[in-house]
Amino acid sequence: MNLGNVSFAEPKCWPENDIYFQAGVSFLQERLNADGNRREYSFLHLNGYTFRHFLSDFPPDKDGSIVIISSPRFLPLAHFWMANHHNVIAVFDSKTNIETLVKMLKKRPSKKRYNTVNKHAPKITDRDITILRHYLNTGNMDYIQRRYSRSYSTVQQWKKIIASKLSIRKLELLFLQS
Known part of the structure; x- marks a missing residue:
C-alpha cells in the first residue's frame, strides 16, 4: 500500500x-x-x-x-x-x-489572537501569579508574609481576593485536586 x-x-x-x-x-x-x-x-x-x-x-x-x-x-x-x-x-x-x-x-487571520474573555470576568494580575507560585512552592503564606513584610491580615486578604477571582471559597481548594 x-x-x-x-x-x-x-x-x-x-x-x-x-x-x-x-x-x-x-x-x-x-x-x-x-x-x-x-x-x-x-x-x-x-x-x-x-x-x-x-x-x-x-x-x-x-x-x-x-x-x-x-x-x-x-x-x-x-x-x-x-x-x-x-x-x-x-x-x-x-x-x-x-x-x-x-x-x-x-x-482567525494568521497574526490575530482570538480572545474569548468575558468583559466582566475578574482579571488575574502578576502579583496574583507570584503569590500562587510562592504558595505552591512553600505550602503556606508565612513565607509570603515575611518576604513582602506584610501583616497576617493583608496576606489573608490577598488569598481571599485570588480565591474570589477563581470562584472558590479557599485558595487551598485549588491544590487539593492536583
Missing part, C-alpha cells in the same frame, strides 16, 4: 498522558486539516490536575501557536497567560464544542 506524502504526525498537545484530551485534539486537528487549515497548533489543557504544572512551568519553551483549552474555573488564569505571552493565540472553555473551535480557529 503506497501512502505517498501523507503525514501521520500526532498533534502537539499537553499533557501527553491524557488520552481523552489527545483523542479530542486529534479529531480537532483532522477537522482543521480537512477544512484547509494547515497551521500547526499546540493544544494545552488547563484543569485541576494540570494546574500545578501550568503554574510552575508556564510559559512553555514551544514556538508556534498555542491554544489553551481550560476548565471554567481556570479561565481567568488562561486569559492572563494569553494577555502576557505572544504565542498563546486562543483560549477556549472546555465546554466549547468542536464545531465552534474549528470555526474560530479557521477564520
Whole structure:
C-alpha cells in the first residue's frame, strides 16, 4: 500500500498522558486539516490536575501557536497567560464544542489572537501569579508574609481576593485536586 506524502504526525498537545484530551485534539486537528487549515497548533489543557504544572512551568519553551483549552474555573488564569505571552493565540472553555473551535480557529487571520474573555470576568494580575507560585512552592503564606513584610491580615486578604477571582471559597481548594 503506497501512502505517498501523507503525514501521520500526532498533534502537539499537553499533557501527553491524557488520552481523552489527545483523542479530542486529534479529531480537532483532522477537522482543521480537512477544512484547509494547515497551521500547526499546540493544544494545552488547563484543569485541576494540570494546574500545578501550568503554574510552575508556564510559559512553555514551544514556538508556534498555542491554544489553551481550560476548565471554567481556570479561565481567568488562561486569559492572563494569553494577555502576557505572544504565542498563546486562543483560549477556549472546555465546554466549547468542536464545531465552534474549528470555526474560530479557521477564520482567525494568521497574526490575530482570538480572545474569548468575558468583559466582566475578574482579571488575574502578576502579583496574583507570584503569590500562587510562592504558595505552591512553600505550602503556606508565612513565607509570603515575611518576604513582602506584610501583616497576617493583608496576606489573608490577598488569598481571599485570588480565591474570589477563581470562584472558590479557599485558595487551598485549588491544590487539593492536583
